[in-house]
Amino acid sequence: MNNVxxxxxxxxxxxxxxxxxxxxxxxxxxxRAIVQALGSIAQQPxxxxxxxxTLFIGLAMIESIAIYCLVISIILxxxxxxxxxxxxxxxx
Amino acid sequence: xxxxxxxxxxxxxxxxxxxxxxxxxxxxxxxLTVVSWLVTRHLDSSDLHRSRWQNVLEGIVVTIRGQIREIxxxxxxxxxPFIGTIFLLIAVSSLLELVPGWHAxxxxxxxxxxxxxxxxxxxxVFGILRQGVAEYLRHYVRPTFLMLPFHLLSETSRTLALAxxxxxxxxxxxxxxxxxxxIAPLFFxxxxxxxxxxxxxxxxxxxxxxxxxxxxxxxxSQSEQKSEQKxxxxx
Numbered sequence: 001m002n003n004v005x006x007x008x009x010x011x012x013x014x015x016x017x018x019x020x021x022x023x024x025x026x027x028x029x030x031x032r033a034i035v036q037a038l039g040s041i042a043q044q045p046x047x048x049x050x051x052x053x054t055l056f057i058g059l060a061m062i063e064s065i066a067i068y069c070l071v072i073s074i075i076l077x078x079x080x081x082x083x084x085x086x087x088x089x090x091x092x
Numbered sequence: 093x094x095x096x097x098x099x100x101x102x103x104x105x106x107x108x109x110x111x112x113x114x115x116x117x118x119x120x121x122x123x124l125t126v127v128s129w130l131v132t133r134h135l136d137s138s139d140l141h142r143s144r145w146q147n148v149l150e151g152i153v154v155t156i157r158g159q160i161r162e163i164x165x166x167x168x169x170x171x172x173p174f175i176g177t178i179f180l181l182i183a184v185s186s187l188l189e190l191v192p193g194w195h196a197x198x199x200x201x202x203x204x205x206x207x208x209x210x211x212x213x214x215x216x217v218f219g220i221l222r223q224g225v226a227e228y229l230r231h232y233v234r235p236t237f238l239m240l241p242f243h244l245l246s247e248t249s250r251t252l253a254l255a256x257x258x259x260x261x262x263x264x265x266x267x268x269x270x271x272x273x274x275i276a277p278l279f280f281x282x283x284x285x286x287x288x289x290x291x292x293x294x295x296x297x298x299x300x301x302x303x304x305x306x307x308x309x310x311x312x313s314q315s316e317q318k319s320e321q322k323x324x325x326x327x
Binding site: 049050053056057060061063064067068070071074078079 | 095159162253256257259260261263264267294295297298301302305
């Protein structure tokens with residue numbers, strides 16, 4: 001197995017693992033946040049405006065963790081620096 | 093597959109490259125400026141002769157000002173031009189995805205990093221304008237001097253997060269449509285594109301609200317602490 005195929009294989013596996021593992025924690029966190037916010041809105045419907053605003057900000061914060069994973073996965077698959085280095089060195 | 097509009101280069105002279113990001117940002121700026129100029133040319137405060145375009149713009153401005161006032165009730169009009177411009181730029185660039193051939197400039201990390209750096213600078217500028225240099229810098233060493241690295245770290249990481257969040261969301265949305273076109277053509281990409289419009293608007297809202305929250309934190313931290321200390325002194 002030469003360098004190019006090793007790098008290709010590890011990149012794909014790493015990108016998949018990064019996305020799979022990295023989306024578990026934000027999913028749980030967002031679910032908990034939404035559950036809490038819905039419970040609070042049910043208790044105090046008057047505060048729905050400020051509650052949902054805070055909820056959106058919090059969701060964006062949590063979601064950015066998953067977005068980091070997505071960015072890393074996309075870099076690994078589409079613009080992999082190691083892949084570019086090896087293929088340019090072997091003249092391919 | 094090009095993942096950012098940065099790699100599409102239209103014109104090149106020496107080290108100056110005119111790529112799709114810059115071109116579409118210019119188009120967006122021209123569009124926003126010309127539309128606003130055309131509408132605000134004949135402003136009319138009487139109820140009878142108010143044009144429908146003026147109504148639209150007034151509605152947008154009043155809504156943004158209301159949102160800012162909920163976060164920072166003291167001086168909403170000070171922050172309205174900055175926050176409103178950022179919101180309108182991101183929101184319109186996402187909404188224009190409906191136009192065929194449009195590349196949202198926010199799908200490039202350069203644009204979002206520039207916006208995030210603008211916010212990072214504006215936080216300091218508004219904080220210093222409000223409290224003075226010495227008083228503003230003092231909040232870095234509060235409550236103890238040991239907190240200084242953590243303050244600096246949090247400011248860097250939140251600027252990075254602001255840029256990466258917007259870039260990741262907008263870029264992944266256009267990439268997702270491209271991938272889905274290869275798997276399930278026609279119907280499913282259409283649904284995802286409609287969903288992308290919603291995501292783009294929510295991201296514009298979140299970017300604006302987060303920058304407003306950061307500015308409000310820099311402006312309010314001192315005055316609130318002072319009033320608390322005064323309250324304790326009275327007790």
